[in-house]
Amino acid sequence: MRPVIKPALSRLWREKQTLQFGTVRRHARLIEGVDRRLALFLELIDGTRDGPSVVAAGQRLGLSAEYCQGMLDSLAHSELLDDAKALHDVLELYPAARGELLGPELSSLSLVHPAPGEAAAVLRGRARARVEVRGAGRVGAAVGTALAAGGIGEVAVLDRGRVAARDCAPGGFPPSDIGRLRATAARELVHRATGAPVGERYRRPPAAPPPPTLVVLAPRDGSAAYTGAAVDAQELMRAGIPHLYTGVLEHLGVVGPLVVPGASACGSCATLARRDQDEAWPRLLAQLIDEGPGRPRAPACDGAVAASVAGLAALHVQLYLDGVLPPSVDGWCELSAADGMVRRLRLRSHPDCGCLWQSGTPRQTGTMA
Numbered sequence: 001m002r003p004v005i006k007p008a009l010s011r012l013w014r015e016k017q018t019l020q021f022g023t024v025r026r027h028a029r030l031i032e033g034v035d036r037r038l039a040l041f042l043e044l045i046d047g048t049r050d051g052p053s054v055v056a057a058g059q060r061l062g063l064s065a066e067y068c069q070g071m072l073d074s075l076a077h078s079e080l081l082d083d084a085k086a087l088h089d090v091l092e093l094y095p096a097a098r099g100e101l102l103g104p105e106l107s108s109l110s111l112v113h114p115a116p117g118e119a120a121a122v123l124r125g126r127a128r129a130r131v132e133v134r135g136a137g138r139v140g141a142a143v144g145t146a147l148a149a150g151g152i153g154e155v156a157v158l159d160r161g162r163v164a165a166r167d168c169a170p171g172g173f174p175p176s177d178i179g180r181l182r183a184t185a186a187r188e189l190v191h192r193a194t195g196a197p198v199g200e201r202y203r204r205p206p207a208a209p210p211p212p213t214l215v216v217l218a219p220r221d222g223s224a225a226y227t228g229a230a231v232d233a234q235e236l237m238r239a240g241i242p243h244l245y246t247g248v249l250e251h252l253g254v255v256g257p258l259v260v261p262g263a264s265a266c267g268s269c270a271t272l273a274r275r276d277q278d279e280a281w282p283r284l285l286a287q288l289i290d291e292g293p294g295r296p297r298a299p300a301c302d303g304a305v306a307a308s309v310a311g312l313a314a315l316h317v318q319l320y321l322d323g324v325l326p327p328s329v330d331g332w333c334e335l336s337a338a339d340g341m342v343r344r345l346r347l348r349s350h351p352d353c354g355c356l357w358q359s360g361t362p363r364q365t366g367t368m369a
């Protein structure tokens with residue numbers, strides 16, 4: 001381990017001898033009694049030396065070995081240290097340009113997963129993950145780029161047909177992609193988000209890719225974010241593949257539920273819960289799904305809502321892959337174009353849905369396999 005005081009933390013003097021690391025109060029840590037020698041010692045913890053070398057360098061400043069080691073231990077205990085070697089090694093998994101882009105992501109992870117080396121281990125998990133986004137509309141294409149930018153090893157955005165004007169949105173397809181095949185344009189979009197140089201050829205996906213770690217269901221018109229019984233979802237339930245519903249329907253952006261098959265409420269639970277509130281819901285739903293006659297002629301989708309929903313959906317996917325349960329598990333989040341508020345609604349597994357019957361297993365919290 002090569003200790004480094006987390007570079008993502010600001011260093012602020014509260015007074016002459018009190019140093020504050022971090023601005024956000026919840027994460028900020030104070031070191032009191034910082035004289036000139038201790039300030040110089042702290043400067044030595046920059047990730048270029050291993051622990052014993054830091055102690056030796058501290059001794060050259062006139063500090064005792066015990067004091068230096070005690071200070072290192074105290075900094076680690078206060079979650080101020082990370083392992084510069086682990087941070088460097090994990091970025092080496094990626095091509096150089098992508099590794100450079102991932103710097104801020106890794107710094108953020110080092111604050112959220114505070115033990116030395118923990119952030120690097122979490123990013124390694126993302127690098128191994130394969131996420132499929134089904135639907136390349138305003139939300140789906142932007143979810144794909146956000147996930148690629150977050151270091152997910154492989155992101156596949158699947159759809160048919162050609163990019164239409166209504167598919168273009170911030171973070172997703174630019175208007176210059178109108179008329180191109182959605183699958184090709186989405187592959188390039190994801191490729192560009194990884195920092196690959198313009199013009200560099202991307203690796204074509206294998207003909208029979210391995211099963212995805214997680215699937216994002218992001219239908220272009222948003223309606224299937226409400227259609228828990230979709231064929232796609234049934235297959236994913238049978239295969240035990242976690243999946244997240246997302247989309248914008250009318251003025252409402254939806255993220256969730258994120259379904260962990262056998263361990264959390266599923267899309268059908270959501271449909272049944274809506275039926276409990278509105279007995280006509282199944283009949284309405286039948287008119288919405290697939291090529292149902294009740295579909296809107298010109299679906300509404302606020303661009304800012306689509307971009308926000310895509311970002312929130314990507315964040316929930318990352319949290320899940322990082323081993324944290326996002327609020328879309330056993331719930332869903334709604335973002336309203338009418339007032340800009342995000343609300344989280346709770347979803348219980350429904351007694352009429354059989355999705356948890358076979359589950360005697362403890363709840364999974366991630367897929368860091």
Ligand SMILES: [Zn+2]
Pocket residue numbers: 265266267268269270349350353354355356
């Ligand atoms: Zn269910």
